[in-house]
Amino acid sequence: MRYLSIAVIGCIFILCRQVLDAQQPIPQDTTFNVCRVYRQIKKEFPFAVPSKDIVPKNVKAVRNIIYATLPNTPFGKRYLHLDVFYPKKSGKYPALIMVHGGGWRSGTRSLQVPMAEMIAKKGFVTVSVEYQLSLEAKYPAAVYNIKAAIRWMRAHAKEYHIDPTRIAISGCSSGGQLAMLVGMTNGERKFEGNMGNPQYSSSVQAIIDVDGVVDFLAPGSLNLKREPDSPDVFWLGGSFDQKPEIWKDASSVFWTNKNSVPVLFLNSGFPRFHAGQDELIGMMQRWRIYTEVHRFNVHMHPFWLFYPWVDPTVNYMAKFLDKILKR
Template sequence: MKSIITICFLFTTVCLWSQGKKDYPVDTSFSIYGSWVKEKKKFPHITIAEPALTPAIKVEQDIVYRSVGNRQLLLDIYRPAKAKKKSPAVLMIFGGGWRSGDKTHNRAMAIKLAGQGYVAVSADYRLSPEAAFPAAVHDLKAAVQWLKQHARQYNIDIHKIATLGCSAGGQLASLIGNTNGNPFFEDSTVKQRYTSDVHAVVNIDGTLAFKHPESAEGAVAAQWLGGTWEQSPATWTNAAPLTHIHPQSPPFLFVNSSIPRFHAGRDDMIKKMDMWGIYHETKTFPDTPHTFWFFNPWFNEMMDTIVSYLDKVFKLKK
């Protein structure tokens, strides 16, 4: 564990040092190490999940998938080294309150997914210090389109693409799924050959509604949404995945901690999904911190749940 702490500390230090080297604002306040330090006070038994990277998994890092002016957005790809057929792909979206975090936060989950035959893709996107809503959605939908465009190169089945996100990333993963075909959430300045439609969603503790009896979103959401609820009610409503659920929405897996505020809108969405016959699963881990997905003892069971769900929905999809 000491070596893990040292590595995480050095990584955080490098990120803080490199902040001045960026030509766009960077918030490094959210990190795996910082979450571990915070949560181990209440959960002293937790350890950071670090699955082994084996030769069976091929990794390609820092691939440019989108340019916005001089800004290059990057993604990392983890995939089976010797896949015999096209593989489903999972676009992984990190959390951090729409203002912090980076694609490396998904490394552990990406390794596990690639080990189970999936092409796991972790993408950076523009955060609130750099660009307000809906910029992040435009970026991530562009990432889906990039995956389809490069499907042959990475052996991807373009008809089996999922989004998976944690916390703020879970909100984004859900919004992307529920807005398949919605032109507002596409960057109209760029003509695309492929759609940004996805076929399954995994929401890990991401809110489904910003203004809701169960929600506790405030200043952090307001920074991303360009104002408070009182100032921008239409934006707060439009950014909520619950607003856009419809009969053709993809299947969902909700993976939740024991903290109710991160389930906001979930039960209302499930009622609508049941009414329209949309497949869904829910897995709640009792007595867990919000950032449980980073840590043992929950990591392996969480990944087993995710892989089982993806195997099921993609096996059913022809």
């Protein structure tokens, strides 16, 4: 009986340890947020005002929807969420999935919500999406996540007034890099992952890149002196010297082809975020694929988070979507 009790206690201990292990909190980096950026820029840009989460009267918001479940992660069962904003008036609308920035390791989907609401007011369905950041999962997990979210949008198109034949993707900063990679790899099996319903396509019909890198290997982007904890090195699992094939793989410029979709580029005054962009545009022009570029003459990277820049950002995005997606 004594040995049985010891065995039972041992089993209980193992079970408790498994439960504790399964409930480890997901590591978070909260350094990229609107309040912190505002404190950093307000001296140089005293007129800047953070954009607000205000749902327009003609828009319905549905938040915290689970679009995918990962059953076996180091952090237990993992739920990925998104928010949907769509016009209240019945109909089928073109849709835009929106990817937040933060160096692939920080930020949340809430950063995209003010713009999502403003664009939805103009007659689009907008979706702000959560994805796995680098402290939780390295490249290409985020790509798999976002493509799964696009499949979810098509699976739930009727419920949220989405026209499944007219879906675009946008992203800001590292989210722009992801949007470009997701959009330029339409139909590429190696980037699909195994999340979501495979009967639905993850392809998009247009891309909007807001200050996001398109070529990690371009001279203005590649910095061989980066430290191991640099956001791109950390996310890609090693430096360029260590993982050159991964750095090329994650560069959307190398996936651009004659079947690529139209792209809108919105650029800040920092050239390093646009390294390789001219070469990509040159290829697309050769294939007669529509591109559009607008530059904000401001030396602040996350300009889209603040007035007065968020209004023209949204207007450029909506006009481009009108041109490419609206019939």
